[in-house]
Amino acid sequence: MPQDTVLPRPADLEEAILELKREKGAVVLAHFYQESEVQDLADVVGDSLALARAAQQIDCEMIVFCGVHFMAETAAILNPGIPVVVPDMAAGCSLADGCPPEAFKSFVAEHPGAKVLTYINASAGVKAMSDLICTSSNAVKMVAEFEGEDLIFAPDRHLARWVARETGRDDLIVWQGACIVHELFSAKGLAKLKIQHPDAEVLAHPECDQAVLDQADFIASTTGIIARAVASPNRPSIVATEDGVFHAIRKQVPEKELYQAPGMDESCECNRCPYMRLNTLEKLYDCLKNEGPRVVVPEELAKQALVPIERMLSLS
């Protein structure tokens, strides 16, 4: 059967998905930026690092990755013998797409001798050219591996700027990419919201613009933000993050006062990643049933990309 076949779907999709998972020996990994209903059906919900770790330790017949393409690629690289399927092959990432392997190859060649540290939000082709991978939760630690060496940091310029400040490495050679979700929070809107909720703590991702980070009390990856919000159930939080993260916080502290940091344009849903949101419950059912679409990384490329990914996991 073709992998993208749309089948008649049962009325109780949740139950049908659970049944298919059992039948196929499938494990569903989901990022915190997924719709709440998708998160609730996953076996593991996590940030980029936690999902890479889970993929490294997995034992199953099939991995269903509810996230974006580079995450599924990472799971496939870590598990050459296990099929990795995704609900929607079009769920890419503006940041990863903004750093095409050919252009990155030329960029690296312009800096002979420099080592390459790459944020996990990059294609397998870019990872294969890297010495080490990092996520936002371990980037500072990974930079320390390159003391005294010229270092390229790609592809997120905001994360690079934050890491440079935290580590004192103001000589990083930076690929000038950005994420359309993290970059689009409005510093002005945030300032207004802070005035309305003066007792709130502001939590933000390091991939946000500096004008937003300047107003933040706490800067961390998705998991760090969730843990921080949960740790103070009685204090309001204003959070500059993707909408899906609110579900994960509310599951643990339902009564907590939570405010979403506003986007640049009040009419847009800037804080919802349009790629992550392509994955729906219906498509999750279809991909389990069809066992596809499948993410395949060419063998040689996968071998090269595995080295810096495993190095990160062993250092984390």
Ligand code: 13P
């Ligand atoms: P983390 O999962 O590392 O917090 O990164 C967020 C993100 O941008 C996922 O695409």
Ligand code: SF4
């Ligand atoms: Fe890419 Fe940004 Fe979406 Fe993450 S939130 S998948 S970095 S576009």
